[in-house]
Amino acid sequence: MTLLAPLHFDDAREAAALAAFLTRLVRYDRAAAVRLQAGGGALAVFGRPASFDVLAIRTARLVDAVDLDVTVSAGELLEGIEESGGKAVVPDSVTGPPWAGVLPPRSGWRPVEGLPGAAEMRGAVAAAVAEFRARDEELPEERRTRAERDRIGHDIWSRTLGTTGLPLRAVHAAQSLGFLPPADTGLAPALFASGPWLRLRTPYGSIALRTAPMSLAVAPR
Numbered sequence: 719m720t721l722l723a724p725l726h727f728d729d730a731r732e733a734a735a736l737a738a739f740l741t742r743l744v745r746y747d748r749a750a751a752v753r754l755q756a757g758g759g760a761l762a763v764f765g766r767p768a769s770f771d772v773l774a775i776r777t778a779r780l781v782d783a784v785d786l787d788v789t790v791s792a793g794e795l796l797e798g799i800e801e802s803g804g805k806a807v808v809p810d811s812v813t814g815p816p817w818a819g820v821l822p823p824r825s826g827w828r829p830v831e832g833l834p835g836a837a838e839m840r841g842a843v844a845a846a847v848a849e850f851r852a853r854d855e856e857l858p859e860e861r862r863t864r865a866e867r868d869r870i871g872h873d874i875w876s877r878t879l880g881t882t883g884l885p886l887r888a889v890h891a892a893q894s895l896g897f898l899p900p901a902d903t904g905l906a907p908a909l910f911a912s913g914p915w916l917r918l919r920t921p922y923g924s925i926a927l928r929t930a931p932m933s934l935a936v937a938p939r
Contacts, residue, residue, distance in 0.1 A: 725761065725786075728779035730804035736763060739776040739923065740796040742895050743767055752795060753818045754808065756786035765792060766817050770891040773817065775924040789814035822917060822926040827910040832881045836920075837901045839879070839889050846874050846886050882909055888918055888925045897923040 727733045740763075743750045747768040755762045761778045788811045798807030834842075853870050854862075875887035892898050892907070897920045899905035907920040914930040 724798075724800075724805040724807050725756070725784060726781040727804040727806070728759075728781055730801060732778040733799055733804045733806060734801045735922070736776055736778055736806070737796060737799045737801055738896060739763070739765075739774070740792050740799070743774070743792050744796060748793060750792040751789055751812055751815055751818065752792045753789045753814060753821070754786055754795075755821075756780060756784045759783045761786075764818070764821060766815070767891055767895060770887050770894075772888050772891045772925050772927040773822065774891060774895055774897075775822075775926060777923075789818045820928075822915045823912050826912040827917060828912070830882055830884075830909040830911050830916070833884070833907060833909040833918075834880060835901075836898050836905070836907055839898060839907065840893060840901075842879060842886060843890050843893050846877075846890070850874055882916075883929065884909060884916055884918060885927070888916070888927055892918055892920065892923075892925045895923065895925075897925065 727736075740752070743752070743765045750765060750768070753764040755764070759780050759782070761780050761784075763776045763778070765774045765776075766772070767774055786808070788808065790809045791812055794809035795806065798809060800806070850870060853874075854867060857866060875885060875890060877886050878884055879886060879889060889898075897918075898907065899920055899922065905921050907918055910917045910919060914928045916927055916929060918925040
């Protein structure tokens with residue numbers, strides 16, 4: 719049994735792009751959930767890729783002006799996408815994880831200067847990955863523990879990109895989810911801030927995170 723009639727995308731490529739996003743989310747966490755919000759002919763899909771401590775957002779255009787706000791299984795939603803037909807069956811709702819009640823604001827975003835281009839961002843991620851591997855290999859056998867590796871990872875991925883205040887883990891998440899545009903497209907990511915939130919926006923999706931600890935209370939919408 720499903721909650722609603724199928725969602726019909728404005729373009730079949732929108733369905734394929736959403737499927738690719740969900741596939742990556744499920745690869746990190748088979749039990750991943752996503753929150754869907756639709757209105758005015760647009761759909762926003764929010765997910766939290768495991769280990770990155772950020773929110774990933776993928777949007778799509780819909781044929782109909784559907785009103786929807788529900789949290790569902792990412793895997794079940796993926797199974798319900800018919801790419802060739804440009805539609806998706808919305809599965810039954812699930813009990814949402816705490817993050818699903820604290821989403822980025824819809825308005826009030828202002829540009830943040832100093833964000834490097836996609837090629838430089840990819841280079842920063844590659845350098846961070848190489849540093850992690852080097853530091854991990856240097857650990858003596860008795861210190862090769864999950865806790866020690868987590869400490870190294872936190873040290874590296876918490877570093878900010880230039881003067882933007884954007885942690886490297888957000889850039890890593892954007893690259894891992896396929897959001898960073900290829901260097902030859904000429905498409906540039908942009909960074910925005912609203913209150914305690916930062917949002918890295920690209921033509922393929924957004925990464926959002928709070929610069930202050932996240933409350934588990936539901937934020938006013």
